[in-house]
Amino acid sequence: VIMTVTSTIDGAADRTQSIDVTDFRTGGTTAIGAGESATLNFDELGLSFTVNTNFSASVATIRADNTGASDFGTDTDFNGSGLDSAAGNVVTMAADNGQQLANSIEFQVGGGNTANDRLSISLTSVDSGTLGTGVGGTETALNDATVDIATAAAAQSTVEVVTRAIDDLQRARAAVGTSQNRLDFAGQNLASTQENTESARSTLLDLDVAAEMTAFTSKQILVQSGVAMLAQANQMPQNLLRLLQ
Template identity: 35%
Template structure:
């Protein structure tokens, strides 16, 4: 029907042109940002899923750093205790040598002086070893239960508790050398003629306790290493899943944009043609 008031063809073409324009704008936005989902309007459900995946991967990234920091802390403490073991082994050598009847009083005095110096260093290592500005051993972080956050959720925690062994280590080291508790005190008598044989057993006991602590730290560090590997795997796959939701497929979206551009051009041409149809009414009136 020819009408001056209502141009049905023009209205229909305008609607189609508007739809093509909106679709073209969406494609250009996606190509410009690199994201398929730029607002909830693009994919409401997908955005919700992607947000949860993003929260998971971000939390896991922090947890991965936590595990590496935890391993570093444990290795620092274990390295200090390794030196404690070395000192105790030297102290055992001195006690064993002193216990022999071939050692003279002067020999034992020289050995005791070295023994005392080693006892003072035990005090220094156990009381002053630190990580990140905080003490690690006696009165420090590892002397109590330590909890590591190893995942993105509040339930993913790992607790390392070797505090009882640290308490026992303090008792054993005190028995080994008076210089452990009082580095500036009087010379010790642990490896004189009467006590040297007993000192051997005391050092052995301390070595066993220190070895137990080191084993616990090593086991915890190994577990944290496995935690890191698992987090890396889960995080990688979660990031890929989020990418499939959020990231734009440039090949597909470029094709879509080209199609919408062609539709825009065709729609503009047809709108021009439909607007000229009203002119036919005048030809009927001539």
């Protein structure tokens, strides 16, 4: 029993992945028990299904039927997922529902809330619809319609399209490399700032032993001198009484 998921972007099938779910049938090696669940991973699409014991029963029913008339569930729509074995066990994933890649990404690299404290990186599409269109995006894109080597003239035109596509790809890679260098420089600058801040903090908080010992010795000498002078002052009245006697 093969389960297939097709990702659909902007209404067109983009990528398909199939996995074998035969072992999930009731009595199979990976059958799901009561109260248990399992995850079906379609890693190429970034999609996963969490299923319970009802899925094992559905697989067993489909495997026993083997006519394509059954489906994973009680009707032709598996809990609203669109999975219908009568249509080949295919799920259509709406991949463009808020999941489109942003045109630019911003990184906070400073301590303020200004444009200078943020690093913006623009992203360039490098799919078959854009490669070959050139800097202005007005040339012919690289696709099945433009790649033609049936004749010498068509092959020459194809070489030009492929060359422009390579240039477009190199420009996109160069832009990514430039952004990586800027991020690396920003990271090094932040690391240097952090090190300087920690050094200043250490200077403010840590004890300067030599300076403190010097101050302690100075205060100690002053205290001892004061005690000695006080002792001499206490002896003056005694000396005066001796003279009077």
